[in-house]
Amino acid sequence: MIYEPRGKAREYSPLAVNLYTGCGHQCSYCYVPRVLHMDRYDFDNNPKARERSIEQLIKSAKKYTGTKNQVLMSFTTDPYNPLNDKLQLTTEALKIFLNYKIPVAILTKSGIKPLKDLSTIKLFDNHIKVGASLTYDNDNDSKRIERGAALPSERIEMLKQFHLNGVHTWVSFEPIIHFEQTINLIERTIAYVDEYQFGKLSGDKQLRDWKSFINRIIPMMRINNKRFYIKQTLQKEVRKGLLTEQEIAMDYLNVPSFA
Numbered sequence: 001m002i003y004e005p006r007g008k009a010r011e012y013s014p015l016a017v018n019l020y021t022g023c024g025h026q027c028s029y030c031y032v033p034r035v036l037h038m039d040r041y042d043f044d045n046n047p048k049a050r051e052r053s054i055e056q057l058i059k060s061a062k063k064y065t066g067t068k069n070q071v072l073m074s075f076t077t078d079p080y081n082p083l084n085d086k087l088q089l090t091t092e093a094l095k096i097f098l099n100y101k102i103p104v105a106i107l108t109k110s111g112i113k114p115l116k117d118l119s120t121i122k123l124f125d126n127h128i129k130v131g132a133s134l135t136y137d138n139d140n141d142s143k144r145i146e147r148g149a150a151l152p153s154e155r156i157e158m159l160k161q162f163h164l165n166g167v168h169t170w171v172s173f174e175p176i177i178h179f180e181q182t183i184n185l186i187e188r189t190i191a192y193v194d195e196y197q198f199g200k201l202s203g204d205k206q207l208r209d210w211k212s213f214i215n216r217i218i219p220m221m222r223i224n225n226k227r228f229y230i231k232q233t234l235q236k237e238v239r240k241g242l243l244t245e246q247e248i249a250m251d252y253l254n255v256p257s258f259a
């Protein structure tokens, strides 16, 4: 169940787990059905738990006991998708990771749903981070393009609540769709978020002024002492020498291990 992502996915995490196939958030830009060769309708409307997922996860977690590498939940689904409301596999998985001392990065568009796991998440101390994917800064765009996901304001509220509870928080801006909306979202979250990641839409070939955009966001990160990572496809747009060696290292933002 725990696996090593390859290619561009590796930039986000050295290890990952997907407890479900399909999602339910219905993001129009989602490339996962294409990558998994899944029917788009099924992916959006019929998420399923992977077979014997908890039993398989325990087996897998034993092999990774005490690993120095974080496990991301999740790449090819959302860990708090609508089916998880019923099955609660993510809650079970968190307890397993804690038991086997495996550091975790959560990434979700499910708004405040992860707060129900707050007591377990706090037991991880600094070996976990909780993040939201943010794309649009307004309800109308989000309702149109991410029909099943929580609204942006609810995702931001989730970040705020975890921050107030002393949990490390992060935001993934991938895909970046609208520059001004992304800047606005940074301003709205900067008080509650410890780190940011930035990436392009998969296959984005639009001619856009990425250089100006990056020249605006880097000072925002640095002035506010935020850690950040710009994905390699975007690093090409950054003036040589602008990023430190640490800022371009793939594992820079990984959660510390229990060791």
Ligand code: SF4
Binding pocket: 023, 024, 025, 026, 027, 029, 030, 031, 032, 075, 076, 077, 078, 109, 149
């Ligand atoms: S939340 Fe993530 S996995 Fe789910 S549909 Fe949206 S982009 Fe795809």
